[in-house]
Amino acid sequence: MLQSEQISANETILYEHSFDESSHPSTPPNIVIFPYDVSDIQKVVGYANDRSVPLTPYGIGSGLEGQAIPVKQGISLDFQHMNKVLEVRPEDLLVKVQPGITREELNQTLKKYGLFFPIDPGANATIGGMVSTNASGTTAVRYGAMRQQIVDLEVVLADGRKIRTGSLASKSSSGYNLTNLFAGSEGTLGIFTEIVLKVYGIPETVSSVRSCFPSVKDCGQAAVALLTSGVSITRIELVDERSIREMNKFHNTTYEELPTLFIEITGNEAGVNHDTAFTKDILEDLNCSTVLIETDSKKRAVLWKARHELSYAFRHKPNCSTIGTDVCVPLSSLPTIIEKTRKKIDSLGLDGAIFGHVGDGNFHTLILFDPNSPTETEKAETVNEAIVSWALSYGGTCTGEHGVGLGKQKFQKKEHGESLEIMMGIKRMLDPNNIMNPGKIFPELDK
Amino acid sequence: MLQSEQISANETILYEHSFDESSHPSTPPNIVIFPYDVSDIQKVVGYANDRSVPLTPYGIGSGLEGQAIPVKQGISLDFQHMNKVLEVRPEDLLVKVQPGITREELNQTLKKYGLFFPIDPGANATIGGMVSTNASGTTAVRYGAMRQQIVDLEVVLADGRKIRTGSLASKSSSGYNLTNLFAGSEGTLGIFTEIVLKVYGIPETVSSVRSCFPSVKDCGQAAVALLTSGVSITRIELVDERSIREMNKFHNTTYEELPTLFIEITGNEAGVNHDTAFTKDILEDLNCSTVLIETDSKKRAVLWKARHELSYAFRHKPNCSTIGTDVCVPLSSLPTIIEKTRKKIDSLGLDGAIFGHVGDGNFHTLILFDPNSPTETEKAETVNEAIVSWALSYGGTCTGEHGVGLGKQKFQKKEHGESLEIMMGIKRMLDPNNIMNPGKIFPELDK
Missing domain, CATH: 3.30.70.2740 (Alpha-Beta Plaits)
Structure with missing residues (x-):
C-alpha cells in the first residue's frame, strides 16, 4: 500500500505538475503520486493499467517539448524521492542511480571519485528525464548523447512486469538492443526505475577559446573546419550576435556583440596545449576577428554559465x-x-x-x-x-x-515515413491500453 | 525479374554458403541468390514471404556464431555484387555504403579523403555483417562498437516495405531508435540495403606499447589501471603466453612468451608523446617485466597483424x-x-x-x-x-x-529474463512468417 503522504490532489501540487519549460499549454493531472521505490511504481502501474488511467512521469519539469505535461490528465508520477545514487563502481567506470537524481547531484557524488558524468543539457535535469528524451547538450560532440552512456535500465512495463534491458558490460551483441529502444521513448513504453551509466575520469587540463566572426555563416564554416581537422574538441557552441547582446544584458558581461564560437578543449596538458594552439591557427586562417584563449578557471566558469543560461534569459x-x-x-x-x-x-x-x-x-x-x-x-x-x-x-x-x-508530433510522418508505423506497433505491443504518457510522440495513436 | 546468373543451385556454390568461420555444423541452402540492388531484394523477400521460405543473408562468411549458416535451408542471399561506396561526404564525416563492401575496401576509398572507418574486428568482414552482429574489435575502447557508428539504415522488411531507420544527423531524439534495434539483430528483423556510417580523420600520430607481465591477472589489473587513469587509448589487447607461443610459430616472430598487453595510442604528436610516457610510467609501477615502445610503422604493422591473425592461427x-x-x-x-x-x-x-x-x-x-x-x-x-x-x-x-x-541461444533466457519475451514480440510483429534468418538468436521461436 502507498502511504497517504505519497498521494496528493492539492491544487498547488497539481498546478506544479501541469507545465514544463516549454510554451505548450498546461494541463493539471488528476492526482500526483510520489513513489519511494520500484514496488510502489508497480502498484501504481497495475492500478492504472487495470483502469486505463494515463500515467505521466515527472522529473523536475525542465523539459522543452511538454513531455511531462499530463495532456490526458490521470496520474503524474513524481520521482523526487527516488533520487539516490545506488552504487558507484569506480573501477568499472559505472554508476547506478534512481531516475529522480539530477545531473548536478550526481556529479557532486562522482567528484569524490575523480569521476564525472559528461552529458550537460544546460538545465539541471533529472537523469530519468534525460534518458527519456535522449538528452545531450554541449558535450555531445565528444561523448555522444544519453543513449551512448546507458548500459542498463530497469523498466516497469504497462503490464507490471519489471525488466532489465542490458547488463554491466560496456558493450554487448546479445539480442536486440532494448536499452536504446527505451532510452528516448519519452515515457511512452515504460517507467524507468534504475539507470546504469558510464562515467569518465575528470580531464587533467581544460582550455576555452572564444572567437568572434563577422557573420554566423563564417562561424558555422569555422566549426566545420575545426571538426574535420581532428582537434580534440569537448564543446563547440555557436552564439549569434542577438544572443550575445542578451547574454551581456542578463549577466553584465562585456563580450563583443558579434557571432561567436565558444570552444572547450580537454585532455592531458601537452595535448590540450597543442590542440589549443592549432585551433587558434585554424580560426585565424578563417576570417575570425578575435581569438581569445581563456585558461583562468573562474573566467571559464562565467563564460559557460552565460552560455548555459542563455535560453533561460530569453524564456x-x-x-x-x-x-x-x-x-x-x-x-x-x-x-x-x-x-x-x-x-x-x-x-x-x-x-x-x-x-x-x-x-x-x-x-x-x-x-x-x-x-x-x-x-x-x-x-x-x-x-x-x-x-x-x-x-x-x-x-x-x-x-x-x-x-x-x-x-514535434506534426513532423513525425514526414521524417520517419513507414518507420513511424513500426514505432507505433512497438508502442501498441508494450502498452495496449495506452496508459504510458499518452498523447506524446505519436499524433495518430488515439484515432 | 532477376537474371539467370543471379541464381545458383550449383553444388559448389551451395557448399560455399553452408558454413562460416565457427565450428557450428554446416547446412547448405536450397539456392543462392545474388541481388544487384534493393529492388532485387524486395522481389526475393516478396517471394519468400508469400511461400514462407527462409532467407539467410550472406556477407563474406567470416562470422563466428553461425549467423550466415542457413540452418532452415531456403535462400542464401549473397551481397557480393552490392559492395559499392554510394557516397562519401567528407565535410559531414559520413559515408553511405552497400552492405556487401568489406571494411578494408571501405578504408581503401576513405584513405583518399584523409578519413578512416575505425571498427576493426580482425577479419575483413563485410559492413553489412558487422552491422548485423554489432561487431567491434580492437578499437571499441576508443570508438565504441558498430551501433555507435551508424546514423541510418535502409531496410527491407519481411512484408516487402522499404524503410529508413535514421537520418544524416549525428544525433536525434525523434521517435524510437530503430537504427540500433535493427543493428545487432543478425538478419532476423529485415535485410539491410544501405548503411550510413560515421567516419573519422586519420590520426596524426600513432604509438604502440608492448608490455609483458608475470601473469595474466597482472595484465588484467594493469589494463584496468590504465583505463581509469585517463590515458587516451585506442587499442589495448591482452594476449596470454599460450597465444604468444602460437603467434611466434605462425609468424616467425620472437615476442617474449609471457602474458602481454599490446597498446596503441593515437592523437596529435604532443598528446601521444605525453600519454605514451605516462603509460610507460604506469606499467612500470605495476609489476611489468618489459615495456617496449614501438614507433616504427613497419614493426607496428607486424605486431598488429600477428594479433589479428591469432584466432586464425588456432582455428x-x-x-x-x-x-x-x-x-x-x-x-x-x-x-x-x-x-x-x-x-x-x-x-x-x-x-x-x-x-x-x-x-x-x-x-x-x-x-x-x-x-x-x-x-x-x-x-x-x-x-x-x-x-x-x-x-x-x-x-x-x-x-x-x-x-x-x-x-549463444542457450544463454539468452538466463541473460535477458523477461526481456527475451519483448525481443520475440518485436520479431513476431515484423516477421510473422519467420522467414528472416530463422533459427537464430531465439531458441523457442519455432515451438
Whole structure:
C-alpha cells in the first residue's frame, strides 16, 4: 500500500505538475503520486493499467517539448524521492542511480571519485528525464548523447512486469538492443526505475577559446573546419550576435556583440596545449576577428554559465513567449541553414536568437512572440516549420535533443515515413491500453 | 525479374554458403541468390514471404556464431555484387555504403579523403555483417562498437516495405531508435540495403606499447589501471603466453612468451608523446617485466597483424576444432574471470588460448578440442558454459561482439529474463512468417 503522504490532489501540487519549460499549454493531472521505490511504481502501474488511467512521469519539469505535461490528465508520477545514487563502481567506470537524481547531484557524488558524468543539457535535469528524451547538450560532440552512456535500465512495463534491458558490460551483441529502444521513448513504453551509466575520469587540463566572426555563416564554416581537422574538441557552441547582446544584458558581461564560437578543449596538458594552439591557427586562417584563449578557471566558469543560461534569459522575458527549435543537420549544411533561418526571422519582423551545439549539427532558434497576438504567434510557427522543413530536406532530424513531446508530433510522418508505423506497433505491443504518457510522440495513436 | 546468373543451385556454390568461420555444423541452402540492388531484394523477400521460405543473408562468411549458416535451408542471399561506396561526404564525416563492401575496401576509398572507418574486428568482414552482429574489435575502447557508428539504415522488411531507420544527423531524439534495434539483430528483423556510417580523420600520430607481465591477472589489473587513469587509448589487447607461443610459430616472430598487453595510442604528436610516457610510467609501477615502445610503422604493422591473425592461427590447426568464447564483463571483474578461465582449461587437461579486447571487458578463449572425441568435445563445452556463467554472475553478457547466432541461444533466457519475451514480440510483429534468418538468436521461436 502507498502511504497517504505519497498521494496528493492539492491544487498547488497539481498546478506544479501541469507545465514544463516549454510554451505548450498546461494541463493539471488528476492526482500526483510520489513513489519511494520500484514496488510502489508497480502498484501504481497495475492500478492504472487495470483502469486505463494515463500515467505521466515527472522529473523536475525542465523539459522543452511538454513531455511531462499530463495532456490526458490521470496520474503524474513524481520521482523526487527516488533520487539516490545506488552504487558507484569506480573501477568499472559505472554508476547506478534512481531516475529522480539530477545531473548536478550526481556529479557532486562522482567528484569524490575523480569521476564525472559528461552529458550537460544546460538545465539541471533529472537523469530519468534525460534518458527519456535522449538528452545531450554541449558535450555531445565528444561523448555522444544519453543513449551512448546507458548500459542498463530497469523498466516497469504497462503490464507490471519489471525488466532489465542490458547488463554491466560496456558493450554487448546479445539480442536486440532494448536499452536504446527505451532510452528516448519519452515515457511512452515504460517507467524507468534504475539507470546504469558510464562515467569518465575528470580531464587533467581544460582550455576555452572564444572567437568572434563577422557573420554566423563564417562561424558555422569555422566549426566545420575545426571538426574535420581532428582537434580534440569537448564543446563547440555557436552564439549569434542577438544572443550575445542578451547574454551581456542578463549577466553584465562585456563580450563583443558579434557571432561567436565558444570552444572547450580537454585532455592531458601537452595535448590540450597543442590542440589549443592549432585551433587558434585554424580560426585565424578563417576570417575570425578575435581569438581569445581563456585558461583562468573562474573566467571559464562565467563564460559557460552565460552560455548555459542563455535560453533561460530569453524564456523569462516578461510578456513574451518563445518557440525553441531543435533541428540537427549534417555538419556541412549548418552554415546554410543558419543563414536562411536568420533571413527568415528578420524578413518576418520577429525577434529571435540562434545558438547551439554546432559540433554535432544541432542548433536552436529561440523565436520570441507575443502570445496575445495571433499574427505574431502564427509567424513564429511559420519560422519553426520552415526550419524543420529545411532540416529534413538536408537529411536531418526535427529534434536533435529535446524530443518529440507535443511540438514535434506534426513532423513525425514526414521524417520517419513507414518507420513511424513500426514505432507505433512497438508502442501498441508494450502498452495496449495506452496508459504510458499518452498523447506524446505519436499524433495518430488515439484515432 | 532477376537474371539467370543471379541464381545458383550449383553444388559448389551451395557448399560455399553452408558454413562460416565457427565450428557450428554446416547446412547448405536450397539456392543462392545474388541481388544487384534493393529492388532485387524486395522481389526475393516478396517471394519468400508469400511461400514462407527462409532467407539467410550472406556477407563474406567470416562470422563466428553461425549467423550466415542457413540452418532452415531456403535462400542464401549473397551481397557480393552490392559492395559499392554510394557516397562519401567528407565535410559531414559520413559515408553511405552497400552492405556487401568489406571494411578494408571501405578504408581503401576513405584513405583518399584523409578519413578512416575505425571498427576493426580482425577479419575483413563485410559492413553489412558487422552491422548485423554489432561487431567491434580492437578499437571499441576508443570508438565504441558498430551501433555507435551508424546514423541510418535502409531496410527491407519481411512484408516487402522499404524503410529508413535514421537520418544524416549525428544525433536525434525523434521517435524510437530503430537504427540500433535493427543493428545487432543478425538478419532476423529485415535485410539491410544501405548503411550510413560515421567516419573519422586519420590520426596524426600513432604509438604502440608492448608490455609483458608475470601473469595474466597482472595484465588484467594493469589494463584496468590504465583505463581509469585517463590515458587516451585506442587499442589495448591482452594476449596470454599460450597465444604468444602460437603467434611466434605462425609468424616467425620472437615476442617474449609471457602474458602481454599490446597498446596503441593515437592523437596529435604532443598528446601521444605525453600519454605514451605516462603509460610507460604506469606499467612500470605495476609489476611489468618489459615495456617496449614501438614507433616504427613497419614493426607496428607486424605486431598488429600477428594479433589479428591469432584466432586464425588456432582455428586452422589440422585435426582440431575450436570453441571461441566472447563474454564481456565489467572491467574490474576481468582479472578474476581470466584467472578462473585459465585454471579451468588447465584442470580439464585441455589446450586453450586467452586473448581479447580488455579495454572494454571483452575477452576471448579459444578452446582446442578433437571433434572426434566426445569426451574432449564435452570438456570444451564445459569451459564455455563455465565462462558464460561466471560472466553473467558478474553482471556481464554472453557475447560482447560475435552475436548470438547458434552458439549463444542457450544463454539468452538466463541473460535477458523477461526481456527475451519483448525481443520475440518485436520479431513476431515484423516477421510473422519467420522467414528472416530463422533459427537464430531465439531458441523457442519455432515451438
